[in-house]
Amino acid sequence: MNATAPAVQARNTTHAPAVEARNLVKTYPGDVTALSGMEITVEAGTVFGLLGPNGAGKSTTVKILTTLARPDSGTATVAGHDVLRHPDRVRRAIGVVAQRSGADPVATGRENLRLQGRLYGLRGAALTRRVDELLERFDLADAAQRVVKGYSGGMQRRLDVALGLVHRPEVLFLDEPTTGLDPEARTAMWEEISRLAGDEGLTILLTTHYLEEADRLAERIAIVDRGRVVVEGTPDELKGELRGDAVHLELREAVGGGSGRLLRDALGGLPGVHEILIDGRRVSARADDGAAAVPALLGALERAGAAVASATVARPSLDDVYLRYAGRRFSEAEAAASADASASAAALVTAGDAR
Template sequence: MSHAVTADDLRKSYPGGVRALDGLSLDVRPGEVFGLLGPNGAGKSTTVKILTTLARPDSGRAEVAGHDVLRHPERVRREIGVVAQRSALDPMGSGRENLTLQGRLFGVRATALRRRVDDLLERFDLTGAADRVVRGWSGGMQRRLDVALALVHRPGVLFLDEPTTGLDPEGRAAMWAEIGRLAAGESMAILLTTHYLDEADRLAARLAIVDGGRVVAHGTPEQLKEELRGDAVHLELRQPPDEPTARQVIALVAGLREVAFDGRRLSARADDGAAAVPAALAALESAGIGVAAVTVARPSLDDVYLRHAGRRYAA
């Protein structure tokens, strides 16, 4: 299958010895949503900047829509839509004016542009506010217009950089529905960066977890979760423990493995979490380590991140 986006062994360092990318590779197929996950500083933003021709890698190769990002950046820009973390809207223009200007910049002909603007305003439920100044719109409406702006010229590849940050639950749900329709209905490749693991689980056909400028895990959400046998056991301790002592105590509990600590949180895996919890509670309490809450659940993407990056996922 041909790829809409390909990155191969990308490396990038910034002044001061900061290594943003350390051999990152990934691919995105036409018609799929690909999730790119990782904490701040993991390399997500640098990856997106390189793929959208806003930065140059020190080494490695990348193609978007069949064009090399270094050799033909102007061709790449014609084929992509970008929704950045910061809004690109003109706050003093109306929604219709913002969309029309974007279309003109991409050379969309006047008649086709009028139809396209009307279609996008209706699609994103913005028709009623179309001729009002954007500055007075709600944050959710402005974010929907940001996405519409990136679609005016019908790109083949769409980059969404944390598109639902700051939206309320209703706004997030509406954005999720639209992203799903874009991938399914228009065969558009979508690269989505997000700090919401439930968002990636819901939307991404495949995903990559990035840490330290490298891909530490990749696959479908279900594949990644299925790699973790058994149950996830999480114990919220009353106070941060002496970790060596807590590890020594918990090591005596049969059935627990892959124990990790993150502040007051102790996480482990167990073939039978319900059976392992009483023994773990008794052992910790006898050592003077109080437990405030216990959770036993099937593996989540947060557990996948913990497994591969050694800490819980955090923005």
């Protein structure tokens, strides 16, 4: 960060988006494509969620928007500043809470905040007031003189957010802000993020792989899969596009190939049932009336020779939205990302051993 930056930045008073990215492409060695045409627009004063599994390209997008990485192609602006042409201006206008804490673990909470403030040009009484304000706001005043390595996970995360707010940024980037937190600490963080958006009119770009987190916090969501946005809208809009109820059935045995096609044909003629997806032991469909459709689905599957172990009916969720537009369940995408990460790590170890 630029140590000579002014302590308080002028707010962007134009009607231009707070964040805009167009056709971002980013690849890494080993022919790994992180972004394949990422496009997002974030209006000022809103909470915008990038929702996707690990490995979808969310963190790479944030790195580009916060000037920590350069795209292979494409353009992006933050707070009206081009991230490639004017990176210093972007850095002065943003706060960043990365996945890993940036706090000094052997310094106290107060010392961390004072150092961050000094980097942004705050001095004297103004710095003391801002540090005291943030310690109080994030319920860290009693722990201000303790070294950070003794903080709980929730306390460390609250300090990370406070550090990102010292200089009163226009745009705050929260990259997976609640990963690793227990449910109580996660709920507390959600409440604080909601207050930030509501009380200060701050623009927040949030990345998350928690469906509930995106649904609760974000005014608009871009669902990301394999380095691109597959659909965007408000949570209610996205869920409202899915007609009827979601019906999920678990078969006793997996099916595939010809058997899967026979099951799909058997279910396809049922009235009020549509968007049928069969994957191994899982059968998913949308139904105009889920409760009424379950007996017909069970009967059709039984006649086709497929035994059902369980059946559930639910109102549309973001998981259902992801399934429609990405063509796979969120949990399956997460599992695939974990497998890819493990394979990449194994390849690196093998390459190292071969040297």
